[in-house]
Amino acid sequence: MPLSSVLSSLMAVLPLFFVLAGGSILDFRIPWGFPVGSFHVRMDMLSGWFVLILSLVSPAVALYGRGYLSNRGETVLGSWTGFFLQMLSGGIFMVLISYDGILFLLSWEVMSMAAFFLVMFDHSREENRRAGWIYLVATHLGTAFLFFMFFLLGAKAGSFDLDALLGLGGMANLAFPLAIVGFGAKAGFLGLHLWLPEAHPAAPSHGSALMSGVMVKTGIYGILRVLAMAQEWPQWWGWLLLILGVASGLGGVVHSVVQRDLKRLLAFCTVENMGIILIGLGIGVLGTRYDRSVGIIAMGGALLHCLNHSLFKAGLFMAAGSVIKTAGTGDMDRLGGLCRTMPRTGMAFLVLCLSVCGLPPFNGFVGEFLIYTASYLSVVPGAMSSVGLRIGGFVAISSLALVGGLAAMAFLKAYGTVFLGFPRADGAVGADPGSDMVVPMSSLAILCLALGLGGSASILMAGSVATAVHPLGLSLGTLAPLVKVSKAYLNVSFISFVLFGVGFCLWWLRARLQRDRTVSLGPVWGCGYGNPSAGMQYTGSSFSQPVFAAFRSFLRSEVGGSLPEGYFPGPSSFHAETSGVFHRYFYGPLFGTVMKVVGEARKLHHGGTHLYVFYVFAALVVVLLWSLR
């Protein structure tokens, strides 16, 4: 299984080189037997960029999966996981290169269903079946919007070939919101994100890695494809993307901080990162109208963040999987101190945390740097900037900053409670897994560092793809602003190298000075109490309590328990349950109403044959009357 993934990634190298470096377009078309559509595949720069993401992550995931699934009880689907994993990769690949609406929808369904079987991997547990069900409903609701969009456009254009749909046949303003909902359900925008926190903990960790790392990006790819097909980008598209981005970023990160389960935290963090990408797209669309240099930088940032997020999020899910596999739980209030028993996983997780928080010199910083720079450029008065763009930049900066700070808090919580301190529950000690699991996540972590230190190169890479999305296309001088930013980024790499050097000197100095002195181990300060127990530690829940308190009106958590009372208090307890605003106030009532209506309609299904004969008769009479009208 890993071998086939590696082989297919290697096979992608040559075409990717031609497309991304050479700027050529690979096109292939054969007739097929269906009455509609055609088998038309094409790899242009935009597809190539996402295929690159897929071919980086998919072999690592497959390799990790072999180790992850070894020596665990086989379930029926368990033995099929490899099959569905490959089908998911293949489905994503087909989605990315389809250049025909029908073929696209077919591939989209293959991809979605493969992911469904991954979510249902451990279907003996009830919550996993529930997660699979939520995923199935979410993905099909999204797909319904996509069907609608493609048929609307196809009916107008008379063909489903994307070339024929170019310019969206004058229906751009109708197609765009449909695309946002349809693709947004896959990408997990706030409000459409409900399946993410359910499906990711249920799926095997390498499945979550591929889903969160690559599959959700097909949603972003879809929106970019629609943008690339549109002749021009109305201003409100930019605002819609920006507002959705701010909502997803803030909503995702606030939910992420308060989670107890490691994989749920990572899932909400994906929502947050989709928000960051959307903010980039929003500024990109707004910027393109007023100031092309802003537009191209923000687009480049969004694209680059797609790549970066794939790398670190896939790695984080792998590390989380190793923790869950060896320590037996993903509950952060029960874990602790794993840094000592699984040092290699701990190291990889630390690097990936730093990347996901967007801290220099790791890769997360590069994408955010681009989006921030674009936002700053749009605030600073330029020759062509307008009040709208400036306010857009203003909104982007403030929300990116808050999201960044809270994301740091989420991952401080994740790393600090899982890998540092003492184990909070008996037996949850963990051990480093075999190298077939450590190598994939470590190589992703190393890639994160490399892309961060060589940020200038990745800025240029993403920039050339961004010019392909631009409605104005790749023209001379379009890339100039990105070249400028990538030169500025050289300073970041330079400072990082110098600081690494200074850090090593100080570390050496510290070791040197301590060599001849008394360095001993002892208990930590506990107000004179020298026998602290693991149960006295701060837990993940206590760590996120201030956020919980500050955002309680948004989170709408159910809090319960009993406080200690009296001079000799008995046992006390506290529990909090965050089911989510959307569950409770939107989807719950919505599906409740649907069920009620459907329940009423069910009464027609009486089951008695005589009644059905009556229905047939009544229908005949109605048709007769209607035709005699």
Add this chain to the structure above:
Amino acid sequence: MMDRLFALVGVAVALVAAPFLKTVINRTKAAVAGRQGPPLLLPYRSLVRLMSKGAVYGSQTTWIFRAGPVVSLVATMGALCLVPFAGRPALVHFEGDILLMAYLMGVGRFFTVLAAMDTGSSFEGMGADREAFFSALTEPSLLLGVAGLGAITGSLSLSGIYGKLGGSAFLGSNLPALIFILAAFVIVYLAENSRIPVDDPTTHLELTMIHEVMVLDHCGIDLAFIEYGGALKLWTMGLLVSGLVFPGGTGSLWLDVLLSLCCLMGFQVAVGLVESSTARLKMGRVPLLLAVAFVMSTLWIMWVVR
């Protein structure tokens, strides 16, 4: 070339003189309280004393606990190289350098917090938690304030912004915007450097501490690194704030340096006065103060964007 040399000298001066800022604050507080105050060179003496000590480490701590102080000191040094002094360009400057500065301080904070959580102590967990949350709330004010300065001066690098502010051509209609940004920056400064009313560096009750409780278990060389890093942060952020009051621009290098240093010291005196005259806020009210800072950092948009 001369600019580079000047900036290098500026960094060197900061590396030497930063601990003295603590003396200024403490002497101010002493003067207000009618005490004699600590010796002028006390911060240096304690640094030397700490550097010559051995260490006791918590039995459960890992390399992260030992690396925390080094990383945060190095990150602050990096931030120091990006901040302009006396209206002259900083050692390194490029468009968007404020991001690197803010995020480098973020790296330092990340490792300080991790080091605190490495001990497994509840006290340090508390401090870590508060530090992480409050700094998440201050970051938007800093970045948005700088965006405002950028919008006023039309420049994107800190050196460009502070260099142009000195021209005083931007006063007048933009003055209210600048004042609000200054107010926001002062609150950011107090929060980031763990001063009253956000945090009390002299408190003796672990339950109410933020920064100090995170470093309870650091000692010897590690504590020296933390203290020194804290002093450098006072200097770095101090330049950002005091540069708004006097950014330079008299034309004479020596006069600029002298006035900038006076502003920096004067600002520390002001911090000392704030510390003497206010009590620290209840922990639950700190987010409100930071929200006030955020609002003030947004207000420039009324004057600048029309």
